[in-house]
Amino acid sequence: MSNDTSTSTTSSVLAPATLHERLQRAVGEAVVGQEAVVTQLTTALLAGGHVLLEGAPGVAKTTIATRVAAAAGLPAKRIQLTPDVLPADITGTQLYNEQEGAFEFRRGPVFSNAVIADEINRAMPKAQAALLEAMEEGRVSVDGETHSLPSPFFVVATQNPLDMAGTYPLPESQLDRFMFHLTVSAPSSDDALVDILTTADERERDDKRRRQASPYTLTPEAIHSARGLVNAIHVSAPIKQYLVALMRSLETDSRAAAAPSPRALIGVQRAAKARAAIERRAYVIPEDIKRVAIDALCHRLTIEQAPRGDTEAARELLGETLDATAVPTMVSAPASDTPLATDGGE
Template structure:
């Protein structure tokens, strides 16, 4: 099931503008999202990092922690188009990417675009649909295009897939294969709010806040696709010392020999960690990457790219705990 009452996707303009203004605009975006998405600053920052690095995000959290609201608010604050697909066991690949429809008037087949033709695609409960439909997103996420009958149809730019999944429900779910997990730049854990934050949520609802009416809640566009394009261009200019590059490689190689893991991070994981660290360093006001930037992004970038051994899972070991151990043992460059 898809949302259809959404404007057509916008193409981002050519990179232009002042990088300082773009950084300020993205800072305002984080603050604007924080108006309605309470206590999720780290997750909001992760969404911005993914947009800067042209990546995708997997959001994991129990129901009711505002995962869907987060994506809709980011789109509204960036003035981007968004569509939502509710993934279900009976969803077909064509329901996601689009399909050829026979037009009786012209006696020809016409391509009808699916919901992926947008800027921010919310793939809700992605692990509730069978592998065949999950696989329909592989080309979309990697190549940013849809191929039908030998013709490639490019997607709008910017384009981001934000997929959600529930970590506690296993009945009727289809775990994402490693090849698809590897397409996500970040896996962000959406935590439950603190007591004070939850009180704030209740006060807002008591005063009339409606998550389906973001404009009435005061959410406005504080950044544009032009700001994002300028920011992406600036991120490309962030410098990385050879020692930091080697640190990224050593961290990923260490996961491949960890006794708790049967699958470590691939070279794609190393490039993802580098891209995320560059975006974060630029967001924080620097034009160079530090080892601390790499450490800060290691868990969200690598936690879904490693696989625990069965005996480690039985002992209660988590991917984050293994990554913490790797970070503690791999020497940090000076």
């Protein structure tokens, strides 16, 4: 057997569960008590979605995003968004090359496999919108020319709570580009806070040791291979009917001013397939839907008389709707020749 572990990793198929374990380990080395957030980030990465992380300053939102991108083997760029950031600062611009006597396109930081958009709601709407086409289409248009972005393309944006000074709420069209809206908060227990202090004290020394001991490095191709297994996850007719029933319940609830769109429903299905793959299962069950639906729909659901951007009221309504919607009792298994979520290198 070859000793070149990096070669063997890129040439084999990466099991989604293996990716999840790797990301949990990488983030856990630097951040305490955010396992649920990392699981949803892994789910979105496997499902081809993007994630919005909300929380007060200092709760490790950027650290989590940076660690996930690095552990997944995705070249990453971080964009610090402020009110004076222009769209061209994100996408790039045409500059005149005097030696060539012609204009050439200088790519912006969005041209990376992973983009960490820090404090996205501190940017003006024009700068926020610069990411919209990139997140939906995987490309950007500058001066009438279209430029494709690297694949896979994964955006993790952080934002401060909307009641903080200097924030600009994201429009509904921008929010709809995020598969998940996740809340990151500091652990409440004293023991957890002591663990945070200990982790911070030891991080620099341990980071150097772990980099030297790392057995292999993932690549964007490995993420593609894991996504291939996720795409093969089976979704039975009863599960699809269950999803439709959830949406219909939200449409008829008087507390919901606007229900999620069919595109949001597709996002829930994709996320549920990724969650099934993480659980080493080749088909989706109702529990997979429940594990992803609230984070996938809370930012796409408008609640009557609730402040704009208030996801807590939406989360409460979604939880009640999930509890009240009948769960299918019979879920068919996939055909015997369907690739399993556990296929690939462990």
